[in-house]
Amino acid sequence: MSERVPILQIGDVLLVSIQTDLDDQAVVHLQDDLAARVVATEARGVVIDITAVEIVDSFVGRMLATIASISRMLDAETVVVGMRPAVAITLVELGLSLGGVRTALSLEKGLQALERSRGARTDPTA
Amino acid sequence: MVKLWDGVIAVPLVGTLDSARTMVVMEKMLQALIDTGSEQAIIDITGVPAVDTQVAQHLLKTVVAARLMGAECSISGIRPQIAQTIVALGIDFGDIVTKATLADALRHALKRSGVELGGRDGRRA
Numbered sequence: 001m002s003e004r005v006p007i008l009q010i011g012d013v014l015l016v017s018i019q020t021d022l023d024d025q026a027v028v029h030l031q032d033d034l035a036a037r038v039v040a041t042e043a044r045g046v047v048i049d050i051t052a053v054e055i056v057d058s059f060v061g062r063m064l065a066t067i068a069s070i071s072r073m074l075d076a077e078t079v080v081v082g083m084r085p086a087v088a089i090t091l092v093e094l095g096l097s098l099g100g101v102r103t104a105l106s107l108e109k110g111l112q113a114l115e116r117s118r119g120a121r122t123d124p125t126a
Numbered sequence: 127m128v129k130l131w132d133g134v135i136a137v138p139l140v141g142t143l144d145s146a147r148t149m150v151v152m153e154k155m156l157q158a159l160i161d162t163g164s165e166q167a168i169i170d171i172t173g174v175p176a177v178d179t180q181v182a183q184h185l186l187k188t189v190v191a192a193r194l195m196g197a198e199c200s201i202s203g204i205r206p207q208i209a210q211t212i213v214a215l216g217i218d219f220g221d222i223v224t225k226a227t228l229a230d231a232l233r234h235a236l237k238r239s240g241v242e243l244g245g246r247d248g249r250r251a
Binding site: 079080081083084085086087088089091092093097098102103104105106109110 | 152153156157160187193194195197
């Protein structure tokens with residue numbers, strides 16, 4: 001049985017910090033767990049930190065997009081942060097542009113982006 | 127890699143681009159985005175004599191990779207002949223921002239990063 005990726009809650013944002021290279025089983029578990037947690041905590045945002053991820057394949061790349069779509073269905077916006085150059089190049093070579101997934105350079109910038117878009121959503125004058 | 131402003135880097139390309147060289151540029155630029163924490167990048171191709179389908183493909187890949195990392199990348203310095211070539215080759219740059227001059231691209235990048243420009247610059251921005 002593969003390790004489960006921990007999902008942490010900070011306010012109304014869920015933080016998924018992926019610390020190891022993911023195998024397929026772990027990604028499927030993450031998808032299940034995250035969907036359940038978003039509903040249980042009524043989270044408004046999800047930040048997936050992939051700073052430590054060095055290797056991705058097409059399955060993991062597609063799952064990132066799927067997870068983002070699932071979260072959006074549950075009204076939580078997803079930001080993928082900390083993607084390494086090598087990972088970005090790999091995904092591009094695989095033909096995955098992750099359309100619809102928001103990205104940010106660092107965790108800090110990802111949280112700022114979430115805050116901005118939430119401000120824009122709740123404040124019609126913004 | 128040239129730092130133009132806080133959070134804006136430029137990559138002036140000079141000379142013919144081939145696959146190997148473009149890969150190096152791509153990796154260096156993406157690493158520079160992380161090292162400097164920049165959210166805007168400009169690839170300036172003023173010094174590139176010709177653009178073929180392969181070079182265009184590499185440029186597109188670089189821009190998409192930068193987007194994946196959470197940065198925005200625009201392409202500047204497209205000369206009239208190159209614009210004609212790209213259109214004639216049927217290459218679609220999609221929603222990628224392209225500007226004629228580096229100045230235009232910098233103005234765009236500053237606007238996107240929320241810098242207020244005053245005076246005559248502001249009028250064109």
